[in-house]
Amino acid sequence: MRLSIGIGLGVVLLGSSVLGYEVKTPPLDTDWTYKVGTDPWPEYPRPLLQRSRWQSLNGVWKWRPASGLDEARMAPLNETLTQDVLVPSCLESGLSGVQELNVTYAWFDREFQVPRGWSAHNQRFIINFEAVDYEATVFINGRKAGFHRGGYWHFSVDATEFVNFKGTNKLLESPVQVFVFDPTDMEGYNIPHGKQVRNPSHIFYRPCTGIWQTVWMESVPTSFITRLDIAAGMDGQVDMTVLSSGASESVSVSVLDDSGNVVASHDATSNEPFSFVVDSPQLWSPDSPTLYNLTVSMGGDEVTSYTGFRTISSGEVNGVLRPLLNGKFLFQFGTLDQGFWPDGLYTPPNREAMVYDLKVLKDLGANMLRKHIKVENALFYQACDQMGLLLIQDMPSMKDDSVKYVPTDAEQAEFERQFELLINQHKSYPSIATWIVYNEGWGQYRDGRTPEIGLTARAKELDPTRLVDSTSGWYDHGAGDWHDNHHYANPQCGSKFYSAIEQLNSSPYDPSRIAIQGEFGGIGHNISEQHLWKVQAAINTINQTYEINEDLDAYNYRGHLLMSELLDQVKMYSCSGAVWTQTTDVEGEVNGFLTYDRRFLRLDKKQWKADIQALYDAAHARGGYAMTEMF
Structure with missing residues (x-):
């Protein structure tokens, strides 16, 4: 055919x-x-x-x-x-x-x-x-x-x-x-x-x-299952909807552990939400990413799926609003993950290559990554589920200058329609913890209109099991669960200081929301021509990198200094998470942990592992999750 x-x-x-x-x-x-x-x-x-x-x-x-x-x-x-x-x-x-x-x-x-x-x-x-x-x-x-x-x-x-x-x-x-x-x-x-x-x-x-x-x-x-909406909480309750192509029919659900034993079963009706309970499930977390398999039958159709039992929420811990995983404060640290490849661009060469990036991050001790204004294939999210990497998932943005490119009503409506697709097609992956609506004002109105408020409410309606970061970076109008600061020269996470540069429209930390350093770091180092994207226009922009370090000793020293500043803010202020820029170089950017070809890791691994672990230890001292070393 x-x-x-x-x-x-x-x-x-x-x-x-x-x-x-x-x-x-x-x-x-x-x-x-x-x-x-x-x-x-x-x-x-x-x-x-x-x-x-x-x-x-x-x-x-x-x-x-x-x-x-x-x-x-x-x-x-x-x-x-x-x-x-x-x-x-x-x-x-x-x-x-x-x-x-x-x-x-x-x-x-x-x-x-x-x-x-x-x-x-x-x-x-x-x-x-x-x-x-x-x-x-x-x-x-x-x-x-x-x-x-x-x-x-x-x-x-x-x-x-x-x-x-x-x-x-x-x-x-x-x-x-x-x-x-x-x-x-x-x-x-x-x-x-x-x-x-x-x-x-x-x-x-x-x-x-x-x-x-x-x-x-x-x-x-003829009548078949079209989608499974699955949310399994730390209390063992499974909330599901089995969507079908036709009229409502009887469905049967079985939950199996990793040995293939049925630990729960339930009969329900398609196209209608239902709930049941699994007794004493093993919970999903970055240091114990336990998954359960599901079998769902409806008439002549049978599909398999999986889920992880975990609860994402927010709550006050020792007087500070924190992100909670399974009822405990979990400090989240990871990288800005662009998902670009020099040979395939948006498409990784294969699953092995795609998972390689995730393994590097996990080996360093990262427990999170921010999937930056891109959506990956389903196997990427499955890999994060299996490996125990929390995901902050961005909505792909419109144009980055919303003064020059003001979205029309039709363009805004289309953006909002696709935002709903993002949530509905991905809300059953256990690893996703947060949705981001806007990145740094890209596609966001500057004329007083605040659609992120309505979009945050809509995200909560479609998926009440996750947090929402309404505006990552700036043009913040108080919506969402996170107060998200972007500042590359040094972190400003939940602190008593911030950059009041008008063009960034930064704002003081809002203690009614969770503090996160949504982007920082970005320090660069040009390894050699061997690892560069060999397009002259890209090479010409390397010096636009936030900071260039002339050798790897300087790069790692600067990284340690910035991580030490972040550590102080975890100890002294209200910082609950941070996103380092970035996993890999991309075209004219040379600020990745890895080069764009994935052949060279810039990091002093011992130093970076210790610096990352120190963040978890500091958070633990303030009532946070006792993160074991994940390497």
């Missing part, structure tokens, strides 16, 4: 032949670049809703650019595409085999066979897309079958009535086509796009266009 996807500003078609595909040499590679092969990301892509009958559609597809949005009106039938592209990947990346910049419209095409048995009576055939940037219009047999907008969210198309189950089907010509449009930050568009820009410069990076997460198909009954 050939699957065709048009990308609004560039059309791409994917084919099954591997002839002609090869990795394009990127400006910088990694140890995984040339190990990806032509069967990338073979893992089941949605671990929270897993079925036995599925098949990956990743691999070598065909593609071509498109001329404009007019091509979205009709599928390009009777056309053979000849250019190869690897899916999933970004067209701008070396891994794609394309590495073309500023593609706006494209078609993708791939042929595949529908597996035997999938055409049985009362079965549906679903094609799933984990993420396509930015708009996708789906056609099946020349008829429009679906449309999706938003570059970070998964969506599905029911192809049952349009495919030929007796032989090879062409998703573009017959039966499915998808047209995709990706404006990124083009003039006249203000959409959630995070750090992606068409003209990268320092803290803004090369964009991602196309099918950048897994495409796959599955066979489901």
Whole structure:
């Protein structure tokens, strides 16, 4: 079957032949670049809703650019595409085999066979897309079958009535086509796009266009489970909703421990919230990330999932408002995690590479990371669940200058719609502890309107089990659970001092909210040309790094000094968490713990482990969680 996807500003078609595909040499590679092969990301892509009958559609597809949005009106039938592209990947990346910049419209095409048995009576055939940037219009047999907008969210198309189950089907010509449009930050568009820009410069990076997460198909009954909302608390109560494609039906839920023993079961009805209790569960935490498996049955459908029992809340501890995990104050320390790769851009080369970053952070003793204005694939969140890393999850931002780019009512409404998608598609991952609405005012009104207040309330309505950081950085109007300070030269976390620079619109610490240093550090060091993103425009911006250290001794000394200041603020003031910039270098930034290629760790590990542990010890002395050494 050939699957065709048009990308609004560039059309791409994917084919099954591997002839002609090869990795394009990127400006910088990694140890995984040339190990990806032509069967990338073979893992089941949605671990929270897993079925036995599925098949990956990743691999070598065909593609071509498109001329404009007019091509979205009709599928390009009777056309053979000849250019190869690897899916999933970004067209701008070396891994794609394309590495073309500023593609706006494209078609993708791939042929595949529908597996035997999938055409049985009362079965549906679903094609799933984990993420396509930015708009996708789906056609099946020349008829429009679906449309999706938003570059970070998964969506599905029911192809049952349009495919030929007796032989090879062409998703573009017959039966499915998808047209995709990706404006990124083009003039006249203000959409959630995070750090992606068409003209990268320092803290803004090369964009991602196309099918950048897994495409796959599955066979489901006529009435099937579409989503599981799961929240398991420290008291053992499980609050669930089993959403289904049709009318409400009876469902059965079983909870199993890691030995496969059923520890609880419950019968309920789909599309209605219900609760039950697991007696004395082992709790999930960074130093003990215990997970339980779930089996959910509804009619002829059965899926597996998992959860972790933990409670995220806030409360006063010794006179200071604190973030609580399972009823105890947990000081949170981690990095600003951009999630960019030199070979795949938005798409990591493979799961091993993706998890490598998390292992480095865990080994240092970090118990948290802030996923910065990007949303990852489901396996990333599963890995954090399994490894015990709390997540502060950002909403991908609109343009960063909301004086020049004031969101229209329609753009604001679209941002808010996608913010709800972020929460609904991710609220069942135990590791996510906080949602961030706005980063440093990007896309936030400056004219007195305060949508973050309503969005904070909406987040609490959709997901009452987590905290909300309404404005990370500045333009703070008092909303949310966190008072979030950004200051790179030195931390100002819950302290009696702050930067009153008008352009930053910083504000004094608000003791009615939890204090966090949402970004700080950012000290840089240029290792060598060997580890640099070899794009001259990026190299030219290295000196825009907040601070450059000439050697690693200076880098580690400065890091220790800043961490010592933060430690004082944990001891003396009300600091409850901190986010160091950043996990890795990215393009023109050289301020990562790791270089962009992940081949060099700048840190004096012994020093940094001790400095991180000292934060936990200081918090413990003030009534906090007794963090054991996690390394």
